[in-house]
Amino acid sequence: MRVLVTGGAGFLGSHLCDRLLGDGHQVIVLDSLFTGSKDNIAHLLGRNDFEFVRHDVVQPILLEVDWIFNLACPASPIHYQYNPVKTVKTSVMGALNMLGLAKRVKARILQASTSEVYSDPQVHPQTETYWGHVNPIGVRSCYDEGKRVAATLLMDYHRQSGVDIRIARIFNTYGPRMAVGDGRVVSNFIEQALRGETITIYGDGEHTRCFCYVDDLIDGLVRLMNYEADNAHEPINIGNTREQSMNELVTALGEVMGKTLTTERRPLPKDDPTRRRPDTTRATERLGWKPKVTIEEGLEKTVEDFRRRGVGA
Ligand code: NAD
Numbered sequence: 001m002r003v004l005v006t007g008g009a010g011f012l013g014s015h016l017c018d019r020l021l022g023d024g025h026q027v028i029v030l031d032s033l034f035t036g037s038k039d040n041i042a043h044l045l046g047r048n049d050f051e052f053v054r055h056d057v058v059q060p061i062l063l064e065v066d067w068i069f070n071l072a073c074p075a076s077p078i079h080y081q082y083n084p085v086k087t088v089k090t091s092v093m094g095a096l097n098m099l100g101l102a103k104r105v106k107a108r109i110l111q112a113s114t115s116e117v118y119s120d121p122q123v124h125p126q127t128e129t130y131w132g133h134v135n136p137i138g139v140r141s142c143y144d145e146g147k148r149v150a151a152t153l154l155m156d157y158h159r160q161s162g163v164d165i166r167i168a169r170i171f172n173t174y175g176p177r178m179a180v181g182d183g184r185v186v187s188n189f190i191e192q193a194l195r196g197e198t199i200t201i202y203g204d205g206e207h208t209r210c211f212c213y214v215d216d217l218i219d220g221l222v223r224l225m226n227y228e229a230d231n232a233h234e235p236i237n238i239g240n241t242r243e244q245s246m247n248e249l250v251t252a253l254g255e256v257m258g259k260t261l262t263t264e265r266r267p268l269p270k271d272d273p274t275r276r277r278p279d280t281t282r283a284t285e286r287l288g289w290k291p292k293v294t295i296e297e298g299l300e301k302t303v304e305d306f307r308r309r310g311v312g313a
Pocket residue numbers: 006007008009010011012013030031032033034035036037055056057058070071072073074075076090094112113114115169170171172173174179
């Protein structure tokens with residue numbers, strides 16, 4: 001297959017490129033390098049089966065491909081709130097352009113959606129049939145609502161024009177190649193621990209997330225793209241189901257690194273969801289997918305990667 005990966009120079013996108021090339025596909029990356037980096041794909045740049053194009057998905061583009069993975073969008077709150085209007089444009093116009101492309105060349109398209117469509121959920125754990133509890137005018141809305149409109153567009157291109165769509169609702173994912181300074185919790189804690197700094201806990205540290213290791217997540221995305229059935233267009237949650245508080249995450253990281261970590265409290269950001277856990281029954285039943293990597297194994301690999309990049313040296 002000839003596969004287009006938007007956001008392919010980012011954290012998840014670069015791992016997806018590795019996997020797709022390993023499976024024997026040809027890969028084209030479109031990325032504006034807003035939060036991504038050529039470092040993430042430097043090892044691929046000389047290959048005949050790999051192309052990088054610096055391009056903003058807000059602008060239309062003509063290409064011939066068989067599959068599209070639409071991942072372009074900043075994912076860390078500090079980055080998506082830096083220019084919120086641009087975040088909405090990236091999600092909405094990016095999806096529109098990729099859907100127009102998919103329709104023209106009859107490509108299958110997978111959208112990287114997010115657990116943020118459930119926002120601060122009143123149903124726990126979150127099943128795909130839950131519509132979510134989103135503040136439409138808050139500081140996180142540019143991301144949440146942008147992703148919700150993107151999914152709306154996918155469903156409407158599917159119903160109206162028969163475009164072959166897949167929607168992955170990705171829950172918090174971490175691993176090697178998260179950008180230094182990215183601002184998300186796992187990379188923040190690891191950077192602080194490696195530099196011997198105090199760990200910043202927002203709020204009382206009792207709010208929860210489930211952390212999925214990147215290899216597991218990528219395997220889920222590829223399985224979803226390959227899944228063929230009458231219900232293949234329906235959204236599927238992909239995420240780990242082990243729910244942890246941020247305090248528990250600090251403890252786990254301290255154990256992995258073999259050191260006692262000291263913490264300090266910072267104000268909880270506005271609209272920060274209090275708890276999150278995916279119901280992954282669909283992913284298991286339809287895709288035969290289950291995460292394999294424990295948080296301890298995953299943190300160890302991630303710490304090693306941050307060390308290798310010189311953090312704390
Ligand atoms: P990331 O910030 O590392 O990657 C995003 C990539 O998109 C970057 O390379 C960035 O330069 C690129 N990009 C941003 N705006 C663009 C634009 N207008 N045009 C072209 N490229 C653009 O983040 P990530 O964690 O790899 O996330 C990838 C995708 O997965 C995003 O769509 C994100 O919303 C989604 N997602 C990630 C997580 C997670 O926990 N990592 C969870 C849910 C959803």
